[in-house]
Amino acid sequence: MNTRFAIVTFFFFIVNIVRTQDHDNSNDPLSNMRKARFVWPNYIPTPPMEHSSKYLYNDPPPTNEETFDFIIVGSGSGGAPLANRLSENPKWKILLLELGDVAPPIMEIPALAPLFQKTKYDWAYMAEKENGSCWGCPNQRMHWPRGRGLGGTTLINFMISIRGNKLDYDRWEAMGNPGWSYNDVLPYFKKMEDARVQIQDAEYRNKGGYMTVSDIPYKTKSIEAFVQAAQEAGYPYVDYNGRDQMGVSFVQGNIRNGLRCSVEKAYLRPIRDRKNLKILINSRVTKILIDPKTKRAYGVIFIRNKKYYKITATKEVILSAGAFNSPQLLMLSGIGPKSHLEELEIPVIQDLPVGQKMYDHITFIGLNFLVNESIVANDREYYNPKNIIEYLGRKRGVYTILGGVEGLLYFKTNASREIDNYPDMEVIFIGSNVAADRGVIFKDTMSISQELYNAYWKEIETKPFFQTLLMLVHPKSYGYLRLKSKNPFHWPKFYPRYFTDKNNDDIKTFIASIRKTLEIIKMPALQRYRATLYEKPMPGCEKHTFNSDEYWECALRTITPTLHHQVATCKMGPVTDPEAVVDHRLRVHGIKNLRVVDTSIIPLPLTAHTNIPTVMISEKAADMLKEEWENKIDIRLG
Numbered sequence: 331m332n333t334r335f336a337i338v339t340f341f342f343f344i345v346n347i348v349r350t351q352d353h354d355n356s357n358d359p360l361s362n363m364r365k366a367r368f369v370w371p372n373y374i375p376t377p378p379m380e381h382s383s384k385y386l387y388n389d390p391p392p393t394n395e396e397t398f399d400f401i402i403v404g405s406g407s408g409g410a411p412l413a414n415r416l417s418e419n420p421k422w423k424i425l426l427l428e429l430g431d432v433a434p435p436i437m438e439i440p441a442l443a444p445l446f447q448k449t450k451y452d453w454a455y456m457a458e459k460e461n462g463s464c465w466g467c468p469n470q471r472m473h474w475p476r477g478r479g480l481g482g483t484t485l486i487n488f489m490i491s492i493r494g495n496k497l498d499y500d501r502w503e504a505m506g507n508p509g510w511s512y513n514d515v516l517p518y519f520k521k522m523e524d525a526r527v528q529i530q531d532a533e534y535r536n537k538g539g540y541m542t543v544s545d546i547p548y549k550t551k552s553i554e555a556f557v558q559a560a561q562e563a564g565y566p567y568v569d570y571n572g573r574d575q576m577g578v579s580f581v582q583g584n585i586r587n588g589l590r591c592s593v594e595k596a597y598l599r600p601i602r603d604r605k606n607l608k609i610l611i612n613s614r615v616t617k618i619l620i621d622p623k624t625k626r627a628y629g630v631i632f633i634r635n636k637k638y639y640k641i642t643a644t645k646e647v648i649l650s651a652g653a654f655n656s657p658q659l660l661m662l663s664g665i666g667p668k669s670h671l672e673e674l675e676i677p678v679i680q681d682l683p684v685g686q687k688m689y690d691h692i693t694f695i696g697l698n699f700l701v702n703e704s705i706v707a708n709d710r711e712y713y714n715p716k717n718i719i720e721y722l723g724r725k726r727g728v729y730t731i732l733g734g735v736e737g738l739l740y741f742k743t744n745a746s747r748e749i750d751n752y753p754d755m756e757v758i759f760i761g762s763n764v765a766a767d768r769g770v771i772f773k774d775t776m777s778i779s780q781e782l783y784n785a786y787w788k789e790i791e792t793k794p795f796f797q798t799l800l801m802l803v804h805p806k807s808y809g810y811l812r813l814k815s816k817n818p819f820h821w822p823k824f825y826p827r828y829f830t831d832k833n834n835d836d837i838k839t840f841i842a843s844i845r846k847t848l849e850i851i852k853m854p855a856l857q858r859y860r861a862t863l864y865e866k867p868m869p870g871c872e873k874h875t876f877n878s879d880e881y882w883e884c885a886l887r888t889i890t891p892t893l894h895h896q897v898a899t900c901k902m903g904p905v906t907d908p909e910a911v912v913d914h915r916l917r918v919h920g921i922k923n924l925r926v927v928d929t930s931i932i933p934l935p936l937t938a939h940t941n942i943p944t945v946m947i948s949e950k951a952a953d954m955l956k957e958e959w960e961n962k963i964d965i966r967l968g
Contacts, residue, residue: 386432391634391635392639392641394640397423398425398642399422399424399643399644400648400955401629402648403427403647403650403651403656404652405427405482405593405594406483406484406593406650406928407940407941407945408650408928408929408948409426409648410593410594411593411945411948412648412927412952413426414597414600415949415952415953420604422959424607425641426609428479428480428613430450430451431451431479433480433481433485433592433594437451438595439721439729440546440583440585440730441712441732442729443487443488444734447774448475448774452478454473456474456821457472457824457826458825460828464828464889465870465887466869467777467889467891468780472777472826472892473892474896476654476655480594480609480611482593482652483894484594488732489584489732490582491541491571491583492570492582492738492938492939493946494937494938495937498512498934499514502902502932505902505903505933506904506906506907507902510902516534520539521949522540522949523535523536523537524537525543525544526542526543526544526545527569527582529579534571534572534573535569535571540596541584541591541597542584542585544582544583544586546581547588548726548728549761550707550731550736551859552705552706552759552796553761555705555858556737557580557737558855560850560853563849565577565578565850566578567579570740575753576740576753585730587725588724588730589725612635613632613634613639614634615632616633618630618660618663619631619640619647620664620665620679620924622664622679625920627922628642628647629642629647647925648925648926649927650926651928653688653897653899653928653929654896658811661685663679664678665679665680665684666685667681667684675816676816680918680919680920680921682920683908684900685899686909687810687909688810688811688896688898688899689808689897689934689935690805690808690809690828690896691802691805691939692805693801693802693890693893694885694890695776695799695891696888697800697844698795698864699796699797699856700794700862700864701794701856702859706763707734707762707766708762708794709767709768734760734766736759739757740757740803740937741755741846742754754804755846756801757798757847758799759796759799760798763795763796764778765783768791769783769791773787777891777892782869786868790864795864796861800844802836802840804934806831806832806835807827807829809825809827810825810827811823811825811899829886837883840890841879841883841886844882893939895940896940897929897930897935900912900926900930901930902916902932910933911926911931912925912926916931916947916951916954925955927948929943929947
């Protein structure tokens with residue numbers, strides 16, 4: 331008992347140090363970081379990992395007279411692969427700028443993924459309050475996490491590796507974007523990948539790439555039962571990154587030898603000996619330098635250690651700052667909706683619909699299933715000394731679970747209007763639950779208010795139950811973002827506009843998917859454990875008959891948090907598309923030598939989580955840049 335108490339105390343000691351205690355939603359990230367009591371003391375033991383990368387990234391800042399061929403802003407899924415591939419040409423000089431720091435080794439433990447949201451490694455953005463959703467969120471505002479460090483959001487995401495559906499990319503191309511069909515992008519998905527997946531469609535997979543994709547070396551009995559139940563219900567077992575996506579599978583994750591495989595680990599650590607690549611951390615870009623007459627981008631202004639730098643690029647400036655920060659930088663630099671920029675007294679260089687459209691994936695977390703045996707991962711599993719020792723020694727066991735995620739199921743509901751065999755829902759199986767930590771971490775990451783947690787989850791937090799999170803993969807509703815001011819240190823303002831589609835299709839699809847999921851739960855494999863829906867009414871929805879469509883709509887509007895897959899804020903499309911910001915070669919419309927290479931250019935919601943598609947975009951962009959620049963004369967600015 332004393333050993334258990336010591337382990338629990340140590341775990342919560344880490345939690346209390348790592349979590350931001352005084353997180354401020356003032357829309358000033360620097361203010362937030364100053365107020366946050368985030369400390370990583372040297373005396374806290376961290377598990378033996380691959381060598382720490384901290385010492386690798388101590389490049390000196392450039393002088394103001396120094397020039398580069400390419401300047402890349404942001405080191406996440408877009409920027410890190412691009413820096414790697416462009417620096418393969420020894421004649422090119424590359425500068426990669428990252429606002430955040432290098433992550434500590436403990437962030438590589440897969441099961442601890444939720445722990446590092448709302449720390450200094452997360453922007454910890456907040457969406458604006460809306461009337462039709464997030465009724466059960468604190469102050470009706472949803473937490474929108476976004477990575478803030480070398481590796482971007484791959485430092486804090488759940489490492490789920492999904493490419494998307496073939497139709498996603500064929501439709502992407504059909505929107506006026508040649509070169510983005512599934513056959514065009516498949517070679518790049520394969521190029522990036524080092525697949526260590528046991529059940530796979532080999533002709534669609536690859537070994538030897540930078541990005542490791544592997545099975546998870548631990549499975550609860552609950553996921554094994556769910557996968558079997560889904561097959562009993564008629565869904566085949568598939569390699570969802572292979573020939574067919576429709577069906578069930580154990581989750582595939584970006585982990586390597588039991589540790590997180592971020593893009594920093596995958597793409598940057600292996601090439602730190604390249605003399606032509608300078609990587610600067612703690613460097614915040616505040617403006618893109620653009621000649622207003624020629625409309626040519628020629629550099630950036632950034633601040634590092636309270637000193638401003640003005641650095642030029644002889645070839646291109648490339649924004650890889652993500653779905654929020656790339657549009658923010660474009661608008662701060664005079665590229666955006668004319669009326670909005672004029673309202674903020676920002677000189678307009680190019681009138682483009684930056685930030686005007688923003689799709690997102692949301693997930694319903696109100697399907698909880700009680701079981702009669704402890705077949706799930708709970709706090710006792712994580713505090714068990716045997717499991718901790720197993721992970722520290724062999725990198726196996728419960729700590730390799732991707733923040734609780736163990737399996738995926740793709741299906742098409744009867745609410746779909748699609749003719750094709752095209753999923754409209756992803757079921758994410760959690761072999762645990764949001765109450766497994768008794769309200770310490772998951773509650774906050776899922777934007778659950780304390781009042782809602784106490785009223786709904788508190789009474790079952792000590793009971794064995796699992797959850798199925800339903801993710802709407804093709805929402806009809808979309809939102810937008812705006813600048814709060816022309817101060818680059820202010821957050822943008824985010825307006826999700828969930829459940830605002832004209833025909834209420836998003837709600838209808840969710841309800842249809844709830845019905846399908848309940849059918850799966852009735853299958854023999856799960857009834858062996860007497861899996862039963864937790865039927866306590868969602869607080870605020872008691873006036874509706876439980877399990878009616880009206881009840882589920884109320885529950886959906888109460889608690890459907892984001893899975894942080896926002897896209898289309900710098901949408902790709904031809905110049906004739908009034909919503910487009912970049913063309914099919916990622917060039918900003920009307921501006922020379924400026925591209926966007928990140929999640930923001932994706933023009934439609936994918937049947938995927940956005941990390942792997944963004945790495946694909948970066949790999950493809952690198953080939954585009956090489957094709958365009960390797961045969962040109964190298965002319966440096968005087």
